Amino acid sequence: MDFKRMLRHLMIPTWQVKRRFPEPLLAQVESAIRASESAHRGEIGFAIEGGLDLADLWRGVSPRQRALDAFASLGIWDTEENTGVLVYIQYADHAVEIVADRGISRHVPPEQWQAICRTLEARFREGDYATGCAAAVSAIGDLIATHFPKTDGNPNELPNRPVIL
Known part of the structure; x- marks a missing residue:
């Protein structure tokens, strides 16, 4: 168990x-998603979570595991062509995860999603949340x-x- 991580969360x-x-900012992200979705048949979800609860921390739940949970609980998988994509931000861990449904993940390799995540994390480190979020939504939209x-x-x-969990 990582006590520093637990305290941070x-x-x-x-x-x-x-x-x-x-x-x-949430309104800007919503507008960016709406604009992006006008150019493709995918669906983009955006979730931000501050810190995990004690039970999840005790079990050592990773940002990726929480992203998968959020993907399911938010119903991002529930699209006709299985083209839902979730951007999940774990604020306490300074982590970004992208989860893509099976329809789109057949065409886009994980490395491309990871590159978007790393770029967004870099923008966040610079304190540039607005530009980072808009660029991530745009890049995801282009891939879809x-x-x-x-x-x-x-x-x-x-x-x-976007939702704050």
Whole structure:
């Protein structure tokens, strides 16, 4: 058990996460997702989590495991063509994970998602949350559009609004 990690997670107040991801930034991300989804048949979800609870910390849950849990609980998998993609931000660990549904993951290798994650993490280290989030959504949208371009009758299957878990 990593006690430093445990303290870091338990000491992150909700207000600190909301200060880094204020309402105007969440609205910008929502707009970026909406604009991106107008060019392809995928769905992009965006979730931000401050710190894990004690039970998850005790079990040693990784950011990747939490991202997979969030992907399922937010229903990102529930799209007609299995083209949902979740951007998961674990604030306490300064980690970014991208989880792609099986429809899109057949076409995009993990290394491309990881490159987007590393770029977003670098922007966060610089304190540039807005540009980082917009660039990540744009890059994800470009990857989806390459394999699942827009067609007539492209419904919005999932909410575009980022969530703070």
